[in-house]
Amino acid sequence: MRTFIIILAGVLVSCQPAPEPYDWHLPKDFPAPVVPPDNPMSDAKVALGRALFYDANLSFNRTQSCSHCHQQQYAFAEPLTQAIGSTGEQHRRNASSLVNVAYNSNLTWAHSGLTRIEQQIVLPMFGEQPIELDITGHESEILSRFDNANYNRLAEAAFDDSPLTFDMVVKALASFVRSLISLESDFDRYAYQQDDDALSESARRGLNLFFSERLECHHCHGGFNFTQSSQHQFQQLDLRPFHNTGLYNIDDKGGYPLSDPGLIEITSQPRDMGKFRAPTLRNVAVSAPYMHDGSLATLRDVIEFYNAGGRGAGIDSPLKSPFIKTLNLTEQEKDDLEAFLLSLTDQQFLTNPQFSAP
Known part of the structure; x- marks a missing residue:
């Protein structure tokens, strides 16, 4: 994104053009999902989130990505009775489908307090009971895996900043899963x-x-x-x-x-x-x-x-x-x-x- 510098009454002012509205590719007259104001949708954030969603480097032992339990051919669910985390721990619940999750008012199977995708994504990342991606205690090592030319380029495009922070990771992943719209049956x-x-x-x-x-x-x-x-x-x-x-x-x-x-x-x-x-x-x-x-x-x-x-x-x-x-x-x-x-x-x-x- 280019920044323009102009002078008003002798004062330097930095002006950034407004971001392009995100195209949800919705049928005519369909309502748009509700998006939190602190994480507006953008193509660049979706692209970064997509890369992270499929990257097993996000799990400590590098055995699983988000896509391991949320597979596209199964409507971003998986054909297992109950999910299994990156350490082999069996969970008590079936992995939820991510179809049109942008429209969900509540996330996960039974939690009335989880109303934002950004809240929910933190659980598989940092949760310890059960362990999913097993990031807790290994934060610095895992982030260092994404300090490279490819991810720095994606982060700059999405957030005008690099290298990645976990706040950026969460917002990008939330943007990608919000983009998973299914209305063509x-x-x-x-x-x-x-x-x-x-x-x-x-x-x-x-x-x-x-x-x-x-x-x-x-x-x-x-x-x-x-x-x-x-x-x-x-x-x-x-x-x-x-x-x-x-x-x-x-x-x-x-x-x-x-x-x-x-x-x-x-x-x-x-x-x-x-x-x-x-x-x-x-x-x-x-x-x-x-x-x-x-x-x-x-x-x-x-x-x-x-x-x-x-x-x-x-x-x-x-x-x-x-x-x-x-x-x-x-x-x-x-x-x-x-x-x-x-x-x-x-x-x-x-x-x-x-x-x-x-």
Whole structure:
């Protein structure tokens, strides 16, 4: 970025041109994501974040990058029941998909206080329980790996400064993951581009089921991003995105395993036992396994789970969301619902070279 020096009334003034507005490549009339004012989007920051996202030098033992647990072909999730960190430690939760994470109002599976991507990214970087990238205690050594011609060039373009600091790393990574926008599925062509042939008859029946008051799926997975955990420039309501779906009920009181009881860990409110964030359903067909602990292997398993109104004793959980109830779907209705969920797959997103390793 060039800086211009001009003289006003004998005083030197440094003038920098305003940065170009970031192009989200959104369909017409779609709302832009909310971006924190202290980390505005730019192509240069996205480029730096993309390089860092795929660089295993960000982990202390150089075995993992962010992309190890967030793989593009799986909608930036991974096909493991539970994630495994760079030291081999198995985590208690399934790696979340990063599809349209720029629109999320809350981050991670069950934390009402994490509302900015910049906050969340610090956890895998510096967290010690569990260990993911294992940066804590090794900060200077890891930063020194990025003090080279390539990263200094990227840092200068993004921040007018080099070498990299961890503040720059966090902001660049946040910018890259915010750029991961997926709005080109068959459903999008049908709903927003007026292509009536984009969905099969079965998928259209499934769409009608999904948004019906009989099934009530849309109450937790509503809006254009198919999740109640959402925010954007036009949204006025602050929606409550955490729900107990009846996955467990180990004590006949709605209890979840002590290893992961959900939102109650953060709020200490008994009503939050077993509550987890409703994830986006975009690209859900490629992001198996499902639920916070990866305990449902296939999309059909998920449909059967909701058809039953929960699992095992969880069906009778007193803490279960009122939207979770026995549905009595026919086999044809299950097929139709699955066809609709498959229509949310965005092949362009899954193969977009702008999101892959540089």
